[in-house]
Structure formats: C-alpha cells, structure tokens
Amino acid sequence: MKRALPILLLAPLCLSASAQERRSGFENMARDTQAMQTDDTANPGMLWVLEGQSLWHQPAGPAAQSCASCHQNTEVSMRGVAARYPAWDEASAAPIDLAGRIAQCRETRQGAPPLARESQGLLSLSAYVGNQSRGLPIAPPADPRMDAAREQGRALYTARRGQLDLSCAQCHDDNAGRRLAGSTIPQAHPTGYPLYRLEWQTLGSLQRRLRGCMTGVRAEPFAYGASEYVAIEAFLASRAQGMALETPAVRP
Amino acid sequence: MLLLLASPPAWAQDDAISTPLTASPGDATRGRALVADRQRGLCLLCHPGPFPEERFQGNLAPDLAGAGSRWNEGQLRLRLVDSKRLNPDSIMPSYYRTEGLNRVGPAFRGRTVLSAQEIEDVLAYLLTLREEAPR
Numbered sequence: 001m002k003r004a005l006p007i008l009l010l011a012p013l014c015l016s017a018s019a020q021e022r023r024s025g026f027e028n029m030a031r032d033t034q035a036m037q038t039d040d041t042a043n044p045g046m047l048w049v050l051e052g053q054s055l056w057h058q059p060a061g062p063a064a065q066s067c068a069s070c071h072q073n074t075e076v077s078m079r080g081v082a083a084r085y086p087a088w089d090e091a092s093a094a095p096i097d098l099a100g101r102i103a104q105c106r107e108t109r110q111g112a113p114p115l116a117r118e119s120q121g122l123l124s125l126s127a128y129v130g131n132q133s134r135g136l137p138i139a140p141p142a143d144p145r146m147d148a149a150r151e152q153g154r155a156l157y158t159a160r161r162g163q164l165d166l167s168c169a170q171c172h173d174d175n176a177g178r179r180l181a182g183s184t185i186p187q188a189h190p191t192g193y194p195l196y197r198l199e200w201q202t203l204g205s206l207q208r209r210l211r212g213c214m215t216g217v218r219a220e221p222f223a224y225g226a227s228e229y230v231a232i233e234a235f236l237a238s239r240a241q242g243m244a245l246e247t248p249a250v251r252p
Numbered sequence: 253m254l255l256l257l258a259s260p261p262a263w264a265q266d267d268a269i270s271t272p273l274t275a276s277p278g279d280a281t282r283g284r285a286l287v288a289d290r291q292r293g294l295c296l297l298c299h300p301g302p303f304p305e306e307r308f309q310g311n312l313a314p315d316l317a318g319a320g321s322r323w324n325e326g327q328l329r330l331r332l333v334d335s336k337r338l339n340p341d342s343i344m345p346s347y348y349r350t351e352g353l354n355r356v357g358p359a360f361r362g363r364t365v366l367s368a369q370e371i372e373d374v375l376a377y378l379l380t381l382r383e384e385a386p387r
Contacts, residue, residue, distance in 0.1 A: 163360040164294075164345040165336075165353055175312050175343070181290065181297045182308030218360045 022243060025186035025251055028177075033198070037250035045127060045196040045248025048120075048203045052128025055121060060112035067125070070109070078132040080139070083245055086234040088145045095149040095230050099126045099194075099205060117224035123203050126194050130247030137244060138191065140237045149227075153235025156228055157188075162219030168232075171213075183252065189240040190233065192249020199252065206233055268326030269333060273348070273368035283377030286370055287316070293366070293374060298343070302381065312343065318384035328378050332371050347371060 026034060036042045056067045056074060071077045082098055089096035089104070096104065102125050103115045115122040140146070157168045171180065172188035179185070193206040200208075207229045211221040222228045272278075286293040288306055295301065300309040301316035319328065330337065334346040347365040366374065 159354060161353075161355045163353060163356050163363070163365060166343060166345070170343050171312075179309075179311045181310050185312075214355075215357065218357045219355045220357045 022189060022240070023176075023187055024189055024191045024243060024246065026192070026246060026249065028184045028186055029250075029252060033250060033252060037192075037246065043196070043248060043250060045194070045203055045250060048124045048127040048194070048196075049131045049248060051120070052124035052126070052131075055125055056128055060106070061110035063111065065110050067105070067110075074128075075132060078129050080133055080136055082126075082130040082133040082247060083136045083139045084141055086146070086149070086230050086237065087141050088143050094227065095146055095234055097206075097230050097233050098129060099123075099207075100225065100230065102126060102129065118205060118208060123194050123205065126205065127203060127248050130194065130245065133245045134247055135244055137242045138237055138240045140234070140241055146234055149231040149234045150238050151235075152228070153231035153233070156232050157235055161214065162217035164217040166217045168213065188236055189243055190236045191240060191243050192246035192251070194247065195249035195251055197251050203248065206236075267330065267338070268324070269329040270326035272372055273329070273333075274372050276369065276372075278369075278372030278374070278376030280373070280376040280380050282370075283373035283375065286366070286374050287377060292370075294345070295374075300385070302383075302385070315385040316378065317381055320379040320381040321384070325375065325379060328375050329371070332366075332374060 026037065029037075036044075040046050053074075056071075059066045059069075068074060085098040085101065086095045087101075088094075089101070091104070091108075099117065099122055103117075103122055106112045106125075107114045115125070160167045160170075168188060171185050176185050176187040190206050193209070194203050196203050197209075207224055210229055210232060211224075214221040287295040287301065288303055290297060295316065296303065296306055296309045298310040298313040299316050300311055303309065323331065331344070333348040335342050335344040336346055345365055348368065348371055350362055350364055
C-alpha cells in the first residue's frame, strides 16, 4: 500500500493528451463557419452529397447495375456504414477505408471503370454514403484483425518525419488548442470526412488532409491509397470512437 | 565565481556553439526578414515576436522578444542549429542538420532549413531583441 499510493497519485499526470476531453474541430471554428456546416443549404459539401446520390443511382458497367441496384433503400442500408470504416477487407486480407471499399465495389462488382482516389466521383459517393451516418457515433469494428493496422497507425502518428522533424502527435496531441500561425490546431478526430475545407475551396478526403500535414513538415507523403494512410485512419477512428459523424463537415 | 568564469564547466560548452558558422558576420536586417518569412525562417508559425506588422503569429513556443537577453550568442546558435541536442523532445526544428531525419521530401533532402549565413543573420537579429514582451 505504501508503494501503491504514490503511483495512484501520479496516475492523472501520466494521462496523455488523448485522454483530454475530446473536441471535434467543429468546436474550434468561428460561429459563421459552424453555421455554414449545420445549414444544409449553405454547406458546400452538400453539393457533393447530391452528386453522390445521383451517381449512386446511375447504372454503370456491362450489367448496367447501379449501387442502388444492390444497396436498395440507401437511407437504411447505408446508415451507420461510414461510422464503421476502416474495416477488414476479406478479399485483400487487409484493412480498407470507405473510399477504398466504394472503389473496390465499383470495379469488381459493377465492372465499371475504376474511380481514382480524390476524383470527384469517389469523393461524391463517399460524401453521400458518409452523410447517411451523420449524427451517429463513430464505431470502429472490434475485429482483432484490425489491431495490427491500428498499432501501425499509432506508430506512424507518433513518428517524427520530414525536414522539420515533427510527428502528428506533437501538434495534434501535445499542442492542440494552441495556434500555429493564425490557425487553432485541432485534436486529430476524423469526424467529418470527406469535408469541405475553405483553404482547399473544395471537398477532400482524410488522406488529402494527412498528405497536407506531411508536406507541411517537408516530408515525402505516401501515395494515395497507401496502407500507411489506412492504418492512420484506423488508429484515428479508434481514438474517436463514440464521437458523432458530421459528414460533410466544413473546416477553415 | 571567478574560478568558474576562468574555466567554464563542461556543460557550458555543451550548451552553446561559440564559433560562428561563417567568416562573414550576421546581418540583423536580413535576419529579421528571415524570421518573418513564413516559407524560409518559419519562426512566426510557432513563436510570437515583436513584429507589429505581422498578423497570425503562433503561440506554440516562447516569445522571441527578449531572446537576446535570455541567451548569449553561442547559446542561441546552438538552439538554431540543433536544439534537440538540449532537448530531444523539442518541437523546434533543427535548422542546420541533415542527418537522422525520416522521410524528408525530395525537394529538401540533404538540405538544411537555413544556410550557415542565414543562421548567422537570424542570430544577429535575435541578439538585438533585448526587451521581454509586455505581459
């Protein structure tokens, strides 16, 4: 007991930033930017959701099947799906993120031309599917086959990289809430992807956001679709478990 | 105390780089411009400083105001060249080091953040910052 007491007293000091109260980047935003997100008629991301809805029902490939041909009643069949990604993909025996799954389904099941990462088509479909889970808690699968990717994601998140020699964690955990130049550094919770970034003047994926930070620290980014990104996405989703999805979010 | 000054202890050597990196002395005017330059010096992304004309200064790191009274020339030089020699966990980039880095982008590989002369210029400027920021 004499030994245990000091350890108990020290325990709160040992909690990392990830144990702080979790905040969506939404809470850091100016009120007018928040209003832009919450009002569907003002949220520019809704243009991609509408485009995605149209693509979802558009026949493609030799059998002229649309997404909706299989996934009928989208509001029900796709509800909660985005909240569970990245997930384990049996076909490739590897983790896959939502955009990867949509592209895979389109190519292998519809037999349609592949949709490139960050293409308008894939972003639109991702936004549409993501939007079906808006308001639902992020719910990463308990699947133990995902554990290795989550661990790899954690390692990538905490590894320093680039000429500026910075890790994701050094800004987004250790200095979240402080200002990098004029911008408040958000905690790294992927609650609204794909999202409309005012800086981009367009909708973009979490992978695009990760690449932006990597380029910012003057590191060589991974290629779009790389397993490293999916690992980071899986790790971030596990940290954000229970937080509400906002897709399509708006960010500065 | 006199004895200490006459023969500085080993840690004092480790805490500073007393020899300039270049033969030509640093230029404080060029140094100020580098500190404010968000693509080159990058300083104001993290540090606030006495730059009334510069909006959007960071607050991740100590105010540059007063740096020239908090540290001497050799100490500041080491903190610019490679502050991780003092604190391996520091977020301060090493401005004059190319070794021991991970996945450096092709455009930056083998290059230091600033050149030797630029380090001396920034240093000359920082040494002029004698006054602490008002609290």
